[in-house]
Amino acid sequence: MNLFEIKNLQKHYDVKKGLFAKPTTIKAVNDINFHVKKGEVLSIVGESGCGKSTTAKLLMTIEEPTGGEIFFEGKDITKLSSNELKEYRKKVQIIFQDPYSSLNPRWNVGKIIAEPLKLNTNLNDKEIKEKVLTIMKKVGLKEEWYERYPHQFSGGQRQRIGIARALVLEPEVIICDEPVSALDVSIQAQVLNLLLDLQEEFNLTYVFISHDLSVVEHISDRIIVMYFGDIVESDNVETLFANPQHDYTKQLLGAIPKIEF
């Protein structure tokens, strides 16, 4: 069974351009259908404004869809009660693009990673600390950094903190919204390696949002190409890269800077 089944998903925003102007509708996500299989890496690619991040927000229930359904393990998450929604949010976590603005600068690492446990479990302080330290080790953060604050870390290390926070509730799915776009290539490689290792170890499913096609080719099983709120093409990585069908996909693949000599 598919983990996610997305049917006719829609997110329209009404934007007023003046006080008495008629609102115009921006179709950020326009009637899209796709599914996510358990244990796979599904990437959503496209340029800024194509609706890929809106799709991520809809899956995370940060935004409410204006139409359509999102089935997770057979249940429509747009119709869940608040208790059921809490359970859902434990299973689906997110890591963000910018490791600078997605961590609270006034909290130390220990507190940042412990927060999801405090909100969602009945563990006592000692158990929480143990769990946090285990997960820190898993993502390559040293134990003695427990008391440190985000500004004392490099970009790559901060992204590791973000990954630890997403991982601590042992989710089934992690939505990765441009997780390596803000990082240097060598740090990017470290984080990609970590994501691949963690996926193997915990049998995770990733929905990977990115505009970098080289990264996407490396990490994904399947790819969805979005353009102005629509899905224009979706296929296995090998097929899509070898034989792109839609003009926009061809353009996108053609624009990847290549190292060939």
Added chain:
Amino acid sequence: MLLEVKNLVTCFYADEHVNRAVDNVSFSIPEGKTVCIVGESGSGKSITSLSIMGLIEKPGVVESGEILFEGTDLLKSSQKHMRSVRGAKISMIFQEPMTSLNPSYTVGYQLDEVLKLHQSHLSKKERYEKVIEALKLVGMPYPEEKYNEYPFKLSGGQRQRVMIAMAMTCEPKLLIADEPTTALDVTIQAQVLELMSKLQKEKGTAILFITHDLGVVAGIADEVVVMYRGHVVEKASAKELFSDPRHPYTKALLNSIPTPGKVKRKSRLETVDENIDYLQFPKEIR
């Protein structure tokens, strides 16, 4: 040689601590060619370009070295001379086109300003025509309308086109481009890069291109300078560097990129080892 940088040292002072951001860097730029400086954040590539422009401010100091532009040492030049060089003979474009354009003036006003400063003999009408011509040159749609627009109304790619137009109006000998396409989408990046090489061919401008993206380097560079922790670790023609990288740092950097077709999917990528000081290896200057 159009520009020769010799043994440049730029330091930043913080209390008792001295940070040698650029440490004994030498390279040169031939006329009409593109030289790329690549390196990770903190490698000193941007500080090198700011040193050339004479834009290092306290607590930073250019300690020693020479920057010879058309034979004159810019480090020994007066402020007045530097002002006549900057924008006219050497101009610069930056990564974030939104923050480097003034949000409260129109595109036209900002382009006009460059000509007012550097080509004061032109009449108002001549300047207007030159600005429109510059906007046409960078492929801006509806240049006459865009002249009166404010920067916020333009897309990222269009803003970068305005920046390039501004940098190119005085037909500089050298264009310094500091990560000009990093904030842009790939398809827009491809357009901007194409525009830059088109202008280079037409005007014979030399380009110093600063980037961390080796894919971009491969596309545009004649010569490549690899920087690591303030030092140049490898210098070679683009062809030599990519077909036969010699310095361990360059190799690690190249191997950390997931290249479709070359690196096996889902394999673990090589990384730059943070525990290794790559400066221990001999420099590879070709």
